[in-house]
Amino acid sequence: MDREVIVFKDVWVSYDGLHILKEINLVVKDHDFLGVIGPNGGGKSTLLKTILGLVKPTKGEIKVFGDTPHNSRKDVGYVPQYSLFDPNFPITVWDVVLMGRMGHTGLLKRYSEKDKKAALDALKTVEMLEYRDWQIGSLSGGQQQRVFIARAVVGDPKLLLLDEPTTGIDTVMRDEFYEMLEKLKAKMAIVMVSHDIGAVSVLVDKIACLNHTLYYHNSKELTPEDLDAAYQCPVDLIAHGVPHRVLKKH
Amino acid sequence: MMELLHYEFVRNAIAAGILASIACGIIGVYVVVKRIVFISGGIAHASFGGVGLGYYLGINPIFGVLPFSIASALSMGLVSKRSKIPEDTAIGILWALGMSIGIIFVSLTPGYAPDLMTYLFGNILTVPFSDVLLMLTLDTVIILVVYSFYKEFLALCFDEEFTEVLGVPAERLYLVLLCLIALTVVVLIRVVGIILVIALLTIPAALSRQFTADLKKMMMLSILFGAVFSIGGIWLSYLFDVPSGATIVLVMSLVYLVHSLVGGSGSKEQFE
Numbered sequence: 001m002d003r004e005v006i007v008f009k010d011v012w013v014s015y016d017g018l019h020i021l022k023e024i025n026l027v028v029k030d031h032d033f034l035g036v037i038g039p040n041g042g043g044k045s046t047l048l049k050t051i052l053g054l055v056k057p058t059k060g061e062i063k064v065f066g067d068t069p070h071n072s073r074k075d076v077g078y079v080p081q082y083s084l085f086d087p088n089f090p091i092t093v094w095d096v097v098l099m100g101r102m103g104h105t106g107l108l109k110r111y112s113e114k115d116k117k118a119a120l121d122a123l124k125t126v127e128m129l130e131y132r133d134w135q136i137g138s139l140s141g142g143q144q145q146r147v148f149i150a151r152a153v154v155g156d157p158k159l160l161l162l163d164e165p166t167t168g169i170d171t172v173m174r175d176e177f178y179e180m181l182e183k184l185k186a187k188m189a190i191v192m193v194s195h196d197i198g199a200v201s202v203l204v205d206k207i208a209c210l211n212h213t214l215y216y217h218n219s220k221e222l223t224p225e226d227l228d229a230a231y232q233c234p235v236d237l238i239a240h241g242v243p244h245r246v247l248k249k250h
Numbered sequence: 251m252m253e254l255l256h257y258e259f260v261r262n263a264i265a266a267g268i269l270a271s272i273a274c275g276i277i278g279v280y281v282v283v284k285r286i287v288f289i290s291g292g293i294a295h296a297s298f299g300g301v302g303l304g305y306y307l308g309i310n311p312i313f314g315v316l317p318f319s320i321a322s323a324l325s326m327g328l329v330s331k332r333s334k335i336p337e338d339t340a341i342g343i344l345w346a347l348g349m350s351i352g353i354i355f356v357s358l359t360p361g362y363a364p365d366l367m368t369y370l371f372g373n374i375l376t377v378p379f380s381d382v383l384l385m386l387t388l389d390t391v392i393i394l395v396v397y398s399f400y401k402e403f404l405a406l407c408f409d410e411e412f413t414e415v416l417g418v419p420a421e422r423l424y425l426v427l428l429c430l431i432a433l434t435v436v437v438l439i440r441v442v443g444i445i446l447v448i449a450l451l452t453i454p455a456a457l458s459r460q461f462t463a464d465l466k467k468m469m470m471l472s473i474l475f476g477a478v479f480s481i482g483g484i485w486l487s488y489l490f491d492v493p494s495g496a497t498i499v500l501v502m503s504l505v506y507l508v509h510s511l512v513g514g515s516g517s518k519e520q521f522e
């Protein structure tokens with residue numbers, strides 16, 4: 001029996017009295033790969049931030065690895081949708097990736113050989129090793145995104161949260177990134193927010209649609225009614241046919 | 251110039267200049283890369299309340315400044331992080347509040363406030379040996395804390411939200427950083443005074459940034475720049491009998507402007 005990685009029980013989140021997430025109930029287990037789709041402003045990023053404990057629910061209960069989101073951060077890797085940093089900041093790619101090991105290294109300690117080995121491997125995985133001494137802002141947007149992916153996986157997380165991770169990444173790298181996720185799936189649970197419905201439907205095991213309310217049946221299937229309600233426009237759906245795809249009509 | 255070293259006040263001035271360069275070299279780099287120049291200016295100016303408190307209580311004003319600058323650092327940090335007041339509004343208010351408290355305390359103090367100007371504009375040539383010792387102590391604290399939390403501070407300055415996600419108590423760390431700025435303000439007050447502290451916190455670090463993209467090297471370089479500028483400034487102010495703090499800041503600003511205009515601007519090309 002796989003253990004429960006994320007449990008949401010009747011979770012509500014609001015900003016300034018406006019409900020962004022309503023009555024969210026969700027269980028993600030070990031080795032689950034959950035894709036989250038939904039319209040802009042639907043609350044997808046907010047959902048991930050709630051799992052990280054960056055946003056506190058106004059009501060309801062969240063458990064991550066059976067503990068509070070705050071206490072479980074060490075085991076969670078995260079690729080934010082936007083990384084707000086100063087492009088001129090004096091830091092190299094290498095130091096950015098090492099940063100992802102901080103939860104393991106602990107306060108007051110220097111990075112160990114093990115940390116450096118992990119950073120090396122992570123940079124190899126995203127094929128950015130040759131850029132290790134570059135200043136982060138001097139890379140292209142897609143290259144930066146690869147570095148942030150490396151920073152997320154370098155800490156050997158047991159849960160990986162990806163907020164539109166393939167934004168700005170070229171198609172070759174995107175396919176390689178998806179292959180990497182296939183491999184990582186064996187070791188961790190993954191929640192990925194994406195607008196790339198085609199890729200999501202091939203890659204993930206389970207799919208949810210979020211527009212303040214979560215449409216989710218603990219499976220890869222969404223009903224046409226779910227999608228219509230979430231996107232508030234007719235979305236064609238072939239959920240039960242082969243191949244399993246969720247496609248949007250253009 | 252050598253025979254000047256026979257005077258104790260000159261030796262103290264040089265020691266004070268070097269100790270000030272160490273504090274502002276290290277902390278100034280954080281102020282510049284994290285872009286918290288305004289909050290640092292706020293901490294410095296609000297500390298004037300401590301000068302007033304010191305006069306009012308009849309103690310060495312520096313001992314009034316120390317708790318006051320720490321208190322203003324913590325309140326600025328907490329108000330800007332936790333309340334809904336926009337950060338710059340909060341800083342502006344606390345900045346003025348601290349100064350007003352200082353002015354009221356000074357006016358409540360019977361008699362004339364001796365060398366009040368020293369605290370506002372600095373006078374490195376009148377730093378007593380006891381203050382040199384205090385500066386040495388504060389420098390030691392600053393170095394120890396930065397050495398201990400080097401990687402955490404780097405992460406905090408680069409990406410605060412991600413630092414939090416890593417399980418590092420980012421907000422507390424930010425408050426520690428602001429407290430270090432408060433300590434640096436105390437170290438710098440004797441040299442350039444409250445009004446000009448911000449120059450020492452920013453110019454050497456900003457200049458060193460034009461030479462390197464490595465935080466540690468930036469710190470070393472800005473300590474060096476700070477030391478050269480302050481000793482040069484002391485010498486010039488002695489030579490022309492003009493205020494030392496303002497002379498130091500003038501020298502620094504001119505070098506920075508000239509260097510930036512004469513092609514030091516392309517910091518990006520120097521990164522590999």
Ligand SMILES: Nc1ncnc2c1ncn2[C@@H]1O[C@H](COP(=O)(O)OP(=O)(O)OP(=O)(O)O)[C@@H](O)[C@H]1O
Nearest residue numbers: 015016020038039040041042043044045046047081
């Ligand atoms: N810090 C905040 N303060 C106030 N409102 C916020 C804040 N962050 C998000 N919101 C609001 O919450 C709603 C959901 O935002 P969120 O970023 O979660 O959407 P999303 O589904 O990730 O959208 P996108 O597809 O554009 O990334 C938006 O309407 C936004 O205005």
Ligand SMILES: [Mg+2]
Nearest residue numbers: 044045081163
């Ligand atoms: Mg989003």
